[in-house]
Every structure is written in C-alpha cells, then in structure tokens.
Amino acid sequence: MKKLYLVPISILIAAPLSSFLSASIDSLISLNEELPKDEYFPFLNGVIIGTLYELAIYCIIGIPVTLIIDAITYLVGLRTDLKVYLLQFSLYSISAITLTYILFTDNYWAYLIVGIAVHTYFHILFFLKKKYSKP
Secondary structure, three states, X not given: OXXXXXXXXXXXXHHHHHHHXXXXXXXXXXXXXXXXXXXXXXXXXXXXXXXXXXXXXXXXXXXXXXXXXXXXXXXXXXXXXXHHHHHHHHHHHHHHHHHHHHHOOOOHHHHHHHHHHHHHHHHHHHHHHHHHOOO
C-alpha cells in the first residue's frame, strides 16, 4: 500500500525538476541565438508551463505505463536490484522513444525532452521504492 503513494509523490517531484532541466538545456542551447522580442519566453515561465504539461502527461500516460512496467518486472521475477534497475530502465527508455515517436515524429529535440522527463521520473520512483521497501 505504501508503494501506491510513491507514484504521485514521484510525479510531484519529477515534473518541476525535469521541466527545470529541460528549460536549462534549452536556454543553454539558445544562448547564442538572437530572439526577436515577441518570441522571447522567460525561463521561469517555461519551467512553470512545462511543469503543468508534464503533470498532465505523467498522470494520463505515466501512471498506466508505470503499472505495466511494474507488472512486467514482477512477472520476470528478478532478484537483484541491478537487474531490476536495468530492466526497468530499458522499459522506460522504450516507452519514452515510443511516446516521442507517436507525438513528435522525426524531431530529435523532442527525444531529448521526453527522455529527460521519463528518466527523471523513473529514477525518483526507483529510489523512493528502494528506500521505502521492506528488507
């Protein structure tokens, strides 16, 4: 039952963190570009809007994908933490690539943004589960 609470907690932690990371990378990449005044988008507004979008996507797509990946991990029956980590990392990577391909075909920037969001969520959830699991 305790693991059921870890998914919303990890969503609430991962959404602003991954949005901040994505906005930071975006601002570092576009540092040399001259933007017109009407296209300028402040950093903090990007983080806030990104967080809101990511919260919706995490809730709509992330929770069912997490339940499916947890079921697959349970069915495989791995014993060591490293094997569980590698299996879940690869399954979350496949889900990130699939989601990006469905939403944004042939956009490499989208692969980076979705990859950051998915793997931030995965690592927070994995370490919270590891910390609060029974020995």
